[in-house]
Amino acid sequence: MLRVQNTFKNNLKTVYLIGTPIGNLKDISFRAIEILKKSDVIFCEDKRVSVNLLNHYNITTNLRSLHKYNELEVYNKFEEDIQLYKTISIISDAGVPCISDPGKYLINKIVENNLNINITAVNAGPAYIHSLIVSGFLANDNIFLGFLKNKNNNEEIINVVNTFDGVICFYESVHRIVDRINSLSLFLSSDTNIVIGREITKINEQFIYGNLEEVKDYVNSENFIKKGEFCILINVNKDNLLFEINMENIEKEICVLTNKNITNKEIIKIISKKYKINKNKVSSLVYKK
Numbered sequence: 001m002l003r004v005q006n007t008f009k010n011n012l013k014t015v016y017l018i019g020t021p022i023g024n025l026k027d028i029s030f031r032a033i034e035i036l037k038k039s040d041v042i043f044c045e046d047k048r049v050s051v052n053l054l055n056h057y058n059i060t061t062n063l064r065s066l067h068k069y070n071e072l073e074v075y076n077k078f079e080e081d082i083q084l085y086k087t088i089s090i091i092s093d094a095g096v097p098c099i100s101d102p103g104k105y106l107i108n109k110i111v112e113n114n115l116n117i118n119i120t121a122v123n124a125g126p127a128y129i130h131s132l133i134v135s136g137f138l139a140n141d142n143i144f145l146g147f148l149k150n151k152n153n154n155e156e157i158i159n160v161v162n163t164f165d166g167v168i169c170f171y172e173s174v175h176r177i178v179d180r181i182n183s184l185s186l187f188l189s190s191d192t193n194i195v196i197g198r199e200i201t202k203i204n205e206q207f208i209y210g211n212l213e214e215v216k217d218y219v220n221s222e223n224f225i226k227k228g229e230f231c232i233l234i235n236v237n238k239d240n241l242l243f244e245i246n247m248e249n250i251e252k253e254i255c256v257l258t259n260k261n262i263t264n265k266e267i268i269k270i271i272s273k274k275y276k277i278n279k280n281k282v283s284s285l286v287y288k289k
Contacts, residue, residue, distance in 0.1 A: 001114055002218055003209035012118045013086045015110065017103060017133050019123035022094040025056050032123040033057050040085035043074065045102055049093040066090060071105040078106060082117060096124045098133035111136035111209055120205065128169040131197035131231040134207055139235055141166030151176060153274050154183055157234070161187070165237045172230045180232070181212075181219045186249045188212055193235040199228040251285055258286075 007014075016035050021027040036042060036059050043066035044050035050063060066074050081088065092101030110117055121130040128144050141164070148156050148170055160168055172180050177196075184192075190213035198206040206225065208215055218224055250271060257267045264286050271286075272279045 001210065002214040003111065003114055005118060005207045007118050007120050007205040008203050012116060013082055014118040014120060016089045017097045017121040017124065018089050018091050019096040019125065020053060020091050020094060025053060029123045035122055036061060036089055039087045039089040041081065042089045042091060044091050045093045050091060066102050068102050071102055075106050075109045096129060096133060104138060108136040108138050127197065127200040127231050130200045131195060131233055132167065132169060135195040135233050137167050137233065137235045139166040143168055145170035147171045154187065155274060158187055161236050168234045168236060170232055172232055174226055174228065177226065177230050178219050181216050184212055185216060186253065195233040197231040200231065204228060254286055
């Protein structure tokens with residue numbers, strides 16, 4: 001189900017995922033302290049640890065336990081809590097929730113059940129980490145590609161997909177975001193889960209959740225706001241690959257290249273390199289035209 005969240009442009013209840021100091025208690029942002037103070041409740045990994053941080057900054061918000069043994073149980077109570085509270089924060093003992101620390105199962109359930117609640121991050125470092133913990137993906141592994149070195153194809157993504165099960169994160173510019181999402185359907189199945197983060201932490205922060213087909217339809221619609229910088233997250237596994245089960249999109253691209261009067265030999269080279277498909281397989285598609 002498509003989920004489009006305009007974090008700071010609505011008046012919804014909000015869950016804040018807040019990064020905390022890994023050692024020095026001064027390593028925290030003013031905004032993180034502000035949010036913790038105004039929260040109605042704070043879910044923490046260990047109250048005995050978190051109380052030291054809260055006392056240091058005179059934060060008196062009520063603490064609740066959220067650790068790896070009680071996350072699903074906490075979610076059942078969370079659905080009741082969200083009716084009472086407007087602002088809920090989640091912190092870990094040190095660092096960012098939902099990476100190796102608790103929180104991701106609760107966020108996954110919020111996204112999965114499409115609860116009418118904002119999810120956002122504070123003091124979590126780079127934009128891709130903010131997007132990753134807000135995504136609700138349960139994958140334990142992730143890889144960050146930054147801005148892709150080759151702007152015009154998906155070779156870097158495909159290289160990773162062929163050898164990696166987990167979340168792929170990368171940045172994309174406003175000029176290429178639509179084409180990039182459209183091109184993913186050439187080699188990923190339509191039910192591959194995607195999250196797009198836009199204008200992270202800014203007033204126009206937006207997160208778009210859905211499978212590839214849903215997200216593709218949305219970014220090609222009039223509702224899509226093509227402004228700002230984008231972070232794309234793809235939750236991939238080997239079952240998402242189309243190469244062995246459907247070559248229809250590749251055949252369409254071969255037709256496009258053929259119509260440009262590119263030689264068969266060059267087409268085979270281009271397609272094979274771009275999508276990492278065996279040249280003999282590409283050749284059989286080219287010469288059957």
